[in-house]
Amino acid sequence: MAETANRAKSEFLSSMSHELRTPMNAIIGFAQMLEYDSGLSADQQDNVHEILSASRHLLDLINEVLDLSRIESGRIELSLETADIATVVDDCRHLIEPLAAPLAITLSTCVPAGATVHADRVRLKQALLNLLSNAVKYNRARGSIRLAVEQRRSEAGLRQRISVTDTGIGIAHDRLSEVFQPFTRLQTENSEIEGTGIGLTITKRLIELMGGVIGAESEVGVGSCFWIDLPAGTVARPGDDAADSDGTRDEKLQASDEQRVLCIDDNPSNLKLMAQILGRHGNLRLLTAHAPQLGIELALAHRPHLILLDINMPGMDGYEVLAVLQRDPLTSRTPVIAITANALARDIERGRAAGFLDYITKPIDVAAFLRVVEETLETQRSPRSE
């Protein structure tokens, strides 16, 4: 139900945004033509500028809502690969410097040579541009911005932290988490700063889809630091156990034996999302089934180490699939994790009682999801030797 409603909302937003773009383009186009009309009085020219600036703002808003609804409904293509951070940062620098220069804001970057992340380059650039343009917009004249990259080791493996620190107006502590909510704009009551209040919402969603985390620290009147943690890039490919460029290796990727994860879900975009999230594991093979019966057949044929099972599927729901798997000695001991939009406590209770090892609710929190998958696979590794 919730899933259907969510999909309907995203589809509505996306088709509405499409519908709005056509007339907006006409308004902007014709207003621009008026701009060239030498017969206009000074007042009329001012009015045309007002129309243009409001329409451009509205178009930005429409584009961002469209982007957000695409991201939320899982309809974006992420191409996760090892990306050189310095190259992406250089691209951003060229786009941001023209915005910073008129305010005499300096931009310095410190990116260790060879530092890489596992991410979609285009979307990483989009996220960094959002943080950098905010660091310009909410800075003070003659202020500064520093972008730094630092390697960290967390329980989820090797990570790169990209931080953007500014010397701007800052954000009050108790309002810091609000900035990642859609349409939140804090200092705009009497401010001229342009914006839609969706940029950070989109950035957060994108970073999470790429298996990362975003956060911020700030002090009013001193400045803000927004940071992104992403998995470090790796040269490991399925069957390839080469080390990272710095000679270290992600511990979770070290085991050479391939582990198979089967995902059974009737929604193709969820399967695509799974493929993208789990694709970053060099020694993990994802099998997918878009129909329950096919899922059972694949489970019996390939004996996966973990099964991710959607609950709401046509024909046969997740509970019925689980019962079949539990009855067959080939799969009776395979851990099965439910992935579903049914997030009510009683659904979770029912799921656990039925024998699901864990219950993950949509929209998926990628970092938490990866942790559960890794932990489950870890427990599967030792007793099973094939």
Ligand code: ADP
């Ligand atoms: P926009 O900048 O379009 O309003 P964002 O989603 O990017 O939207 O940011 C949301 C709000 O968070 C901004 O309106 C601003 O109030 C606050 N904010 C974001 N970045 C900073 C920053 N570097 N310093 C101070 N405030 C910021």
